[in-house]
Amino acid sequence: MRIRFWGTRGSLAKPGPTTVRYGGNTPCVEVRTADGTLIMLDCGTGAHELGRDLATGGPQPVHGHLLITHTHWDHIQGFPFFAPLFVPGNVWDIYAPGGLGNRLEATLAGQMEYAYFPVTLDQLGATIRYHDLVEGVFDVGDVQVTARYLNHPGLTLGYRLQAGSLVVVYATDHEPHASPASEASSESDASSQVLTVHHEDQGHIDFLRAADLVIHDAQYTAAEYPRKIGWGHSPIEYAVDVALAAGVKRLALFHHDPMHDDDTLDHLVEVCRQRVAACHGALEVFAAAEGLVLELSEGDGTASPEAERTASAAVDERGEASVGRATVLVVDDEPDIVRLLKDTLAPEGYWLLSAHDGETALRLARLERPSLILLDWRMPGKDGLDVCRALREDPDPELRRVPVVLLTAQLGPENISAGFSAGVTDYLTKPFKPAYVRSRVRGWLLRSRQDVAGERSPNAELP
Numbered sequence: 001m002r003i004r005f006w007g008t009r010g011s012l013a014k015p016g017p018t019t020v021r022y023g024g025n026t027p028c029v030e031v032r033t034a035d036g037t038l039i040m041l042d043c044g045t046g047a048h049e050l051g052r053d054l055a056t057g058g059p060q061p062v063h064g065h066l067l068i069t070h071t072h073w074d075h076i077q078g079f080p081f082f083a084p085l086f087v088p089g090n091v092w093d094i095y096a097p098g099g100l101g102n103r104l105e106a107t108l109a110g111q112m113e114y115a116y117f118p119v120t121l122d123q124l125g126a127t128i129r130y131h132d133l134v135e136g137v138f139d140v141g142d143v144q145v146t147a148r149y150l151n152h153p154g155l156t157l158g159y160r161l162q163a164g165s166l167v168v169v170y171a172t173d174h175e176p177h178a179s180p181a182s183e184a185s186s187e188s189d190a191s192s193q194v195l196t197v198h199h200e201d202q203g204h205i206d207f208l209r210a211a212d213l214v215i216h217d218a219q220y221t222a223a224e225y226p227r228k229i230g231w232g233h234s235p236i237e238y239a240v241d242v243a244l245a246a247g248v249k250r251l252a253l254f255h256h257d258p259m260h261d262d263d264t265l266d267h268l269v270e271v272c273r274q275r276v277a278a279c280h281g282a283l284e285v286f287a288a289a290e291g292l293v294l295e296l297s298e299g300d301g302t303a304s305p306e307a308e309r310t311a312s313a314a315v316d317e318r319g320e321a322s323v324g325r326a327t328v329l330v331v332d333d334e335p336d337i338v339r340l341l342k343d344t345l346a347p348e349g350y351w352l353l354s355a356h357d358g359e360t361a362l363r364l365a366r367l368e369r370p371s372l373i374l375l376d377w378r379m380p381g382k383d384g385l386d387v388c389r390a391l392r393e394d395p396d397p398e399l400r401r402v403p404v405v406l407l408t409a410q411l412g413p414e415n416i417s418a419g420f421s422a423g424v425t426d427y428l429t430k431p432f433k434p435a436y437v438r439s440r441v442r443g444w445l446l447r448s449r450q451d452v453a454g455e456r457s458p459n460a461e462l463p
């Protein structure tokens with residue numbers, strides 16, 4: 001398997017004398033497998049040079065698979081400038097998270113409207129097929145792809161690619177679910193303790209498990225992170241800790257902050273290597289650099305188990321995972337919080353219900369059987385944990401499995417454990433950012449819908 005980095009910078013292209021070594025273009029990574037399958041991860045400004053490379057070398061016409069993590073600008077800005085899309089005879093399969101109401105094609109067409117760009121989407125010469133994804137497993141050539149939601153203020157998928165025994169995981173635009181306390185985060189022991197407590201961080205570790213290479217968001221340092229919580233990016237220390245916990249071989253720091261110049265990145269790599277050494281780990285850490293080519297060969301790696309196909313297939317061709325008409329119950333004793341959440345979620349088209357105390361919440365849940373419950377922890381009378389326990393013991397199976405997200409201001413390790421043992425699905429920490437709330441709510445709804453579909457047809461395959 002050959003990996004080539006064409007763009008490594010996060011958020012904003014940053015060319016110039018201080019970024020020549022690690023690169024200034026936004027995310028784009030090329031993956032080639034032994035049977036010639038071409039996978040392109042994201043389509044940031046790095047895609048321009050990859051497009052030139054594909055046009056001048058290699059077999060023609062080109063059949064490629066573009067896996068987009070999400071449609072924030074830095075991940076799609078190279079799309080209108082990617083020459084292979086203009087060549088008749090070429091075929092491109094494009095994948096991105098779906099279930100947004102807006103389909104992928106419409107989102108890409110949006111950035112090519114006349115006000116922004118002179119060529120429209122339907123003028124591209126290549127045959128383009130769009131695939132809206134949800135979490136799950138699908139095949140691309142000889143590669144088995146597993147998609148998993150990441151923690152980002154915009155619905156984002158990470159991709160785990162397995163070809164033979166080789167595994168590469170691309171997990172960018174993601175931040176920790178449990179934020180390590182800032183003073184504890186420089187101590188690897190303390191922060192890895194927090195990691196194992198939160199089910200979602202544990203799920204992220206499982207997603208990276210035993211990979212030969214993990215390309216991971218590493219935009220901030222532990223010192224910078226407390227001011228950037230909710231922006232959807234990882235401190236380098238977290239990237240190292242999850243890679244260590246997952247028994248990963250190589251970690252490529254990725255999505256470099258535009259404020260981090262080449263010398264800063266050299267220093268950050270050194271910080272990571274010292275962290276690995278302090279844990280007596282065998283992880284190899286480097287910073288992804290534009291132009292860097294990695295060859296991974298079989299035998300390098302220990303065989304990884306095939307991803308289980310218990311979840312239904314990830315490709316949602318018919319848009320069945322749309323969550324437009326889902327019912328969401330919002331429960332908080334503070335009217336301002338209820339109003340804020342309802343205002344944030346109303347434009348998504350959900351049917352919104354609200355309650356200000358635990359008793360009413362339970363009554364409404366039994367009556368209306370919502371698809372998702374956002375539930376305040378601290379309330380007079382029945383608190384969030386009481387309500388959650390009651391739901392998990394309810395005779396109605398819908399209420400036993402409905403995702404319950406606890407709203408809380410503090411998220412220490414003890415709090416996290418207490419909630420999970422009461423049957424809580426996940427947490428949303430106050431104060432909320434609207435974009436963050438919207439993307440997490442979509443993720444929870446889509447995932448729970450997948451779980452139900454998986455139960456109905458455990459061996460669902462692609463049509």
Ligand SMILES: [Zn+2]
Nearest residue numbers: 010011074173
């Ligand atoms: Zn990004």
Ligand SMILES: [Zn+2]
Nearest residue numbers: 072152154173
């Ligand atoms: Zn993003």
